[in-house]
Structure formats: C-alpha cells, structure tokens
Amino acid sequence: MSSNGTAPAYRRLSVDERRTQLLVHALGLFAHRPPDEVSLDDVAASAGVSRPLVYRYFPGGKQQLYEVALRSAADQLKQCFAEPCTGPLTTRLSRALDRYLLFVDEHDAGFKALLQGGSVVETSRTNAIVDEVRRHAAEEIYAHLNPAYGPSGPGPRLRMAVRTWIAAVEAASLIWLDEGKQPALEELRDRLVQQFVAVLVTTAAGDPDVARLTRKALHVEKRDGPVGQLARSVLPVVEGAAHLL
Amino acid sequence: MSSNGTAPAYRRLSVDERRTQLLVHALGLFAHRPPDEVSLDDVAASAGVSRPLVYRYFPGGKQQLYEVALRSAADQLKQCFAEPCTGPLTTRLSRALDRYLLFVDEHDAGFKALLQGGSVVETSRTNAIVDEVRRHAAEEIYAHLNPAYGPSGPGPRLRMAVRTWIAAVEAASLIWLDEGKQPALEELRDRLVQQFVAVLVTTAAGDPDVARLTRKALHVEKRDGPVGQLARSVLPVVEGAAHLL
Numbered sequence: 001m002s003s004n005g006t007a008p009a010y011r012r013l014s015v016d017e018r019r020t021q022l023l024v025h026a027l028g029l030f031a032h033r034p035p036d037e038v039s040l041d042d043v044a045a046s047a048g049v050s051r052p053l054v055y056r057y058f059p060g061g062k063q064q065l066y067e068v069a070l071r072s073a074a075d076q077l078k079q080c081f082a083e084p085c086t087g088p089l090t091t092r093l094s095r096a097l098d099r100y101l102l103f104v105d106e107h108d109a110g111f112k113a114l115l116q117g118g119s120v121v122e123t124s125r126t127n128a129i130v131d132e133v134r135r136h137a138a139e140e141i142y143a144h145l146n147p148a149y150g151p152s153g154p155g156p157r158l159r160m161a162v163r164t165w166i167a168a169v170e171a172a173s174l175i176w177l178d179e180g181k182q183p184a185l186e187e188l189r190d191r192l193v194q195q196f197v198a199v200l201v202t203t204a205a206g207d208p209d210v211a212r213l214t215r216k217a218l219h220v221e222k223r224d225g226p227v228g229q230l231a232r233s234v235l236p237v238v239e240g241a242a243h244l245l
Numbered sequence: 246m247s248s249n250g251t252a253p254a255y256r257r258l259s260v261d262e263r264r265t266q267l268l269v270h271a272l273g274l275f276a277h278r279p280p281d282e283v284s285l286d287d288v289a290a291s292a293g294v295s296r297p298l299v300y301r302y303f304p305g306g307k308q309q310l311y312e313v314a315l316r317s318a319a320d321q322l323k324q325c326f327a328e329p330c331t332g333p334l335t336t337r338l339s340r341a342l343d344r345y346l347l348f349v350d351e352h353d354a355g356f357k358a359l360l361q362g363g364s365v366v367e368t369s370r371t372n373a374i375v376d377e378v379r380r381h382a383a384e385e386i387y388a389h390l391n392p393a394y395g396p397s398g399p400g401p402r403l404r405m406a407v408r409t410w411i412a413a414v415e416a417a418s419l420i421w422l423d424e425g426k427q428p429a430l431e432e433l434r435d436r437l438v439q440q441f442v443a444v445l446v447t448t449a450a451g452d453p454d455v456a457r458l459t460r461k462a463l464h465v466e467k468r469d470g471p472v473g474q475l476a477r478s479v480l481p482v483v484e485g486a487a488h489l490l
Binding site for chain 2: 116117118122123124126127156157159160161163164165166167168169170171172175176179182183191194195197198199201202204205206211214215218219221222223227228230231232233234235236237238240241243244245
C-alpha cells in the first residue's frame with residue numbers, strides 16, 4: 001500500500017478514532033482465529049493501514065493488541081450478565097445465558113483458544129482478565145440469589161457451588177463449539193439452567209441458608225418454566241427409589 | 246559439587262535408574278511449586294548431581310523434564326480412576342474421587358499451576374496430556390454407567406453432562422486448594438458425588454436411555470449412602486414446590 005494512497009485516511013481520524021478502529025479490526029480477527037494465527041500484518045491489512053501505523057498506536061505489538069482486545073471483549077461479556085432482579089430466577093438466568101451463548105457463538109475460535117490455553121499471548125495478565133469475568137459472573141448470581149448478601153457473597157458452600165457451575169458452563173460452551181454448535185443454543189441454555197437448579201437444590205440439601213433461599217426461589221417459578229418441566233420429568237426417574245427415603 | 250565427589254554415584258546407577266531418579270526429583274519439585282519457579286539447577290541439587298548430567302539425560306532441558314514429569318503424573322492420575330464395576334455407582338465414584346483428591350492434595354501447587362495455565366512450559370503438548378486425562382476419566386464413567394457402551398460412549402447429551410461434571414470437579418479442586426483445603430477431603434468428595442447424581446438425574450429427565458440407566462443405578466443405591474442422604478435432605482427443600490408438578 002503506497003503512503004500516497006492512505007495518507008489522507010490517516011488524517012481524517014483522531015487518535016482515539018484510529019485506536020478504536022484498529023481495536024475493532026483486531027477484535028474481529030481474534031474472535032474467529034486462534035491468536036497465534038493472527039499477525040500484526042493481518043490487523044493492518046484488515047484496517048487498511050500500514051504495519052508501522054499499528055505499531056504507532058500499539059507499541060507492544062500483537063501482545064498489547066491482544067490484551068486490549070481481550071479487555072474490551074471481557075467488558076462486553078460482563079455486560080451480558082446484567083439483568084434486573086425481578087421475576088423467576090430461571091427467567092433471569094435464561095436471559096443472561098442467552099446473551100452469553102450468543103457471545104460465545106460470535107467469538108467462537110477466539111473464545112476456544114482463550115479458554116484452552118497454550119497460546120504464546122497467554123500471560124498472567126490475560127488469565128487475570130478471564131478470572132475477573134468469572135468472578136463478576138459469580139457475584140451477579142449471588143446478588144440474584146439474595147440481594148442482601150454483602151460484597152463477600154454467601155458462605156463457602158454456595159460460593160463453591162456457583163463457581164463450579166460457572167466452570168461447567170464454560171466446559172459446555174467449549175464442547176458446544178467442538179460439536180459444531182449442537183444442540184441449538186436454546187436447548188443448551190435450558191440444560192444449563194436446569195443444571196443450575198439441580199446444583200442449587202443439592203447445595204440447599206446441606207445448608208440451611210441456601211435451603212431457605214432455594215424454597216423462596218422455587219415458590220415463584222412457573223409450572224411451564226424450566227423448573228416445572230424438570231420437576232415433572234424427574235418424577236418418573238426417581239419414583240422407583242422410595243427405598244432411599 | 247566436585248566431580249570427584251559425585252563420580253562414583255554416576256557409575257552406580259544404570260541409564261534407566263538415573264533417568265528415573267532425576268524424574269522422581271523433578272516430580273517432587275513440580276508437584277509443590279509452579280513450573281516457572283523450578284530451575285534445572287533445583288532438579289540437579291535435589292538429585293545431588295550436576296546440571297550437565299541433567300542435560301545429558303534430558304537434552305531438552307526444563308521443558309522436556311516438565312513434559313516427562315507431567316506424562317508420569319498423568320499416568321498416575323489415570324490409575325486413580327480404575328475401579329471394579331460392582332456395587333452401587335456412588336460407592337465406586339467415591340473411591341475414585343478419594344484417590345483423585347489425594348492426588349490433588351499431594352500435587353497441590355503443580356496441579357494448580359497446570360490447570361490455571363499461563364506458564365512458559367505450557368504448550369499444545371502439555372494441554373494434550375491434560376485433555377487425555379479428562380477423556381480417560383469420562384470414558385471410565387461411561388463404562389461404569391453402562392458397560393455396554395462401545396468406544397464412542399453414550400449419546401451427546403450424557404457425554405456433555407459427564408464432561409461438564411469433570412470440569413466442575415477440576416474447578417472445585419482449585420477452589421479447595423485456594424481455600425486452604427477446606428472443607429475436609431471427605432466432605433468435598435460427598436458434595437461432588439451428590440452433584441454427579443444431580444447432574445445424572447437432570448440429564449435423565451430429557452433422555453430415555455439415560456433415564457433407564459439412572460433408574461437402574463438408583464435401584465441399587467443404599468438408604469444410608471450419599472444418594473439416600475441427598476434424597477432425604479432434598480425433600481424439605483422441594484416440598485413447597487407442588488405447584489410445579
């Protein structure tokens with residue numbers, strides 16, 4: 001690309017605009033390819049600028065661009081979890097999971113590479129960003145379960161249950177990508193919601209505080225919602241197990 | 246260390262013995278420290294040999310030593326999952342989890358560093374070893390659920406459920422290490438077993454094949470076992486939810 005041909009375009013954008021433009025192109029590339037398969041030349045070509053220009057805005061090169069793109073994607077992902085604290089818990093969880101799974105769908109290869117690790121751009125800083133998103137997701141769930149929980153959240157048993165469910169959601173997302181996005185997003189979402197209810201009820205079985213808020217949450221669930229469907233389908237599975245009671 | 250002082254020891258060990266000795270020392274170091282905090286000098290000092298001698302047996306240096314140690318630890322971990330296919334399913338699962346959690350306990354810092362990623366020794370090869378252990382654990386569980394499953398295992402729904410439960414176990418192990426190994430290993434094991442039962446029953450609710458084998462598995466569970474305890478504790482939590490049936 002000749003400098004004559006691109007120079008006018010350089011002047012048209014402010015520093016912030018140019019930075020944002022490069023970031024948007026980087027995000028687009030990192031979303032659909034493993035980071036090791038994205039070069040600074042790719043970002044420059046995608047944005048229609050020269051490689052030195054990319055370096056002028058991101059002197060740390062690909063590593064810096066990846067971290068800034070990840071920071072931006074993480075903030076976007078955290079927005080997915082924002083949901084008003086009204087209505088049945090599973091309705092709120094379903095809406096948040098819909099947005100999360102759409103994010104996974106739209107960032108497939110990048111999401112997979114990030115969570116599977118082993119890339120040269122993976123550092124303690126990128127791991128910290130991923131952990132921050134997980135922590136944010138857990139805190140949102142604590143607040144939905146009981147708005148009265150303080151910043152420290154619930155007791156260790158419920159905290160472990162929520163955090164392990166989040167790990168299960170991540171694993172399910174990766175399996176979903178590996179299996180060509182089967183089943184449909186809505187079915188995967190319903191399974192994850194039902195698993196959450198199963199984990200919550202199991203945790204409630206050993207913790208009076210969790211039992212109290214689980215009873216309260218079940219009370220406002222709808223018969224035709226995911227918990228009602230689960231309850232009716234579980235009955236024939238467990239009806240032969242009366243000897244356990 | 247002078248070559249005079251160590252030369253006789255070099256001659257006493259065969260090539261295989263020396264290699265094994267170095268590996269044992271490397272395993273001991275990698276178990277209790279993140280790999281980035283273990284140097285080849287540490288391995289040499291621990292084994293009482295010179296650094297060049299370590300290089301003679303492991304020309305690839307720390308990277309090779311880490312991969313060989315990880316391979317050995319992975320094989321050891323896979324042994325933890327071997328369990329006869331008799332008796333209640335949760336008894337078998339409890340025994341395998343006891344051995345797994347003991348392994349986590351004994352390899353705490355190394356286990357944490359490996360699963361949290363971000364180390365320079367982490368590569369596609371080390372990731373493949375970790376994935377191989379996960380796959381092996383899943384295959385053991387499929388075989389225990391139904392010995393008639395072929396090499397391809399059960400349908401996609403149960404496969405996803407088992408694999409996400411394994412991810413939840415890994416996450417719980419990391420949280421357990423972060424929280425100073427609280428609760429006691431036996432309590433954590435019981436929670437994980439109960440979560441497995443909850444996931445299995447939830448999966449059975451949407452899959453006739455899984456429903457059939459879950460009913461069969463519940464039939465041989467004992468009243469004083471983990472499923473009996475779970476069933477009796479869950480009843481008061483869900484009894485107010487009759488409107489969902």
